[in-house]
Amino acid sequence: MLNRAVASRLEKIRSKQPWLVLSAAQNFSLASSSNPVISHFYSFETSLLAQETKAIPDGCIDIIFDCDASSPKAEVFGTPMAAINVELECHHRYFGVRFASSIIPNCLKVSAEELIEHHFSLEDVIPNADQLLEEVAGQTDFAIQVAVFQKFFENKEARQLSMLTQAVVRFIFDQQGNIRIDKLAALTGYSTRTIQRQFHADMGMSPKAFSRIIRCQSAVYAINHRHQVTFSDMAFELGFSDQPHFLKEFKTLVSTTPKSYQRCVKQQAYLDKIQCF
Structure with a gap:
């Protein structure tokens, strides 16, 4: 069973994507964020069975980086409204950022409605994100990837709700x-x-x-x-x-x-x- 410290950290994560955990070949790494806008970070390498996994409704926006050395890419995913298939490449390393439920980062140049049940290339919705993709995908250390994204996001805010x-x-x-x-x-x-x-x-x-x-x-x-x-x-x-x-x-x-x-x-x-x- 999980030790008490790990269980305590997991209990702070209210949004769950269990099928992503199951798609991991070995470890599914999680890290919390000091920024309340970000729920947590995660990282995993996919197994042979992970080509089609599921995403479930969580009210969150995720940025998922495919850190493949030959063709890295990143996509922004809005919340689905029912369980959907998500295509992952076998044996690729992924790094993810999950924003807190109901939070929309202000740096995304797309409407709230357009995000629902859709995903976009990172470069299409965050101008000049090429360097971020290069820096995140170029790292194999999870802690460094977290630090890179936190530095990128440190002067950015959530979209203001009424x-x-x-x-x-x-x-x-x-x-x-x-x-x-x-x-x-x-x-x-x-x-x-x-x-x-x-x-x-x-x-x-x-x-x-x-x-x-x-x-x-x-x-x-x-x-x-x-x-x-x-x-x-x-x-x-x-x-x-x-x-x-x-x-x-x-x-x-x-x-x-x-x-x-x-x-x-x-x-x-x-x-x-x-x-x-």
């Missing part, structure tokens, strides 16, 4: 995604139409869609970190009308059943891959 959207995001997080639009209206004092319009302008999706993502990630997080999980209790806790509804939603967003997912992430082979720095 005060209303910030409040709505906070309420959605507090309730683990289990909150209705009429409740958000009562809490903020704004009409449902105003909330939906402003939230979509800032985030590129509706409050309902974002709540669905956070509810999914809340279930995934609980399965990863709780010693005992009863799925009927989890369905009730997250506001599902019944357990079958929860099971169907989980399979759509995570690409497997909660029971199968639990078996997967509790296996020692999965836990042994994760290394925190």
Whole structure:
């Protein structure tokens, strides 16, 4: 099992992409960030079976560098709305930056709506990013790659959200995604139409869609970190009308059943891959 220090660091990471961990040939390295805009950094070399892995909804933007010596590249990924295939090259080294959920870096020259369920070449959305790609891909040391990206990002900020959207995001997080639009209206004092319009302008999706993502990630997080999980209790806790509804939603967003997912992430082979720095 993971030692206590590693487990504590993992518990601070609220966004989970378990299929990326499974795609690693050996170690899946993780490092936290002192910048609250960035959730964490990660690095892994893919296995032969990783050509098509899955990404699940997490409300995050990732920048993923393919550090292949002959043809390095980097792409910016917006959050998917359901589990999707992600194509990875076998035996390539990857370095990733995951921004905190709901955060959009201001340096990205693309709208929030365009990012949803899409990915872009790094050079197309961050002007003059060639040097960053060269410096990150040219390193084999994970800690140096982290330092290179942090230096690049040190004078950059998150895109400013409206005060209303910030409040709505906070309420959605507090309730683990289990909150209705009429409740958000009562809490903020704004009409449902105003909330939906402003939230979509800032985030590129509706409050309902974002709540669905956070509810999914809340279930995934609980399965990863709780010693005992009863799925009927989890369905009730997250506001599902019944357990079958929860099971169907989980399979759509995570690409497997909660029971199968639990078996997967509790296996020692999965836990042994994760290394925190």
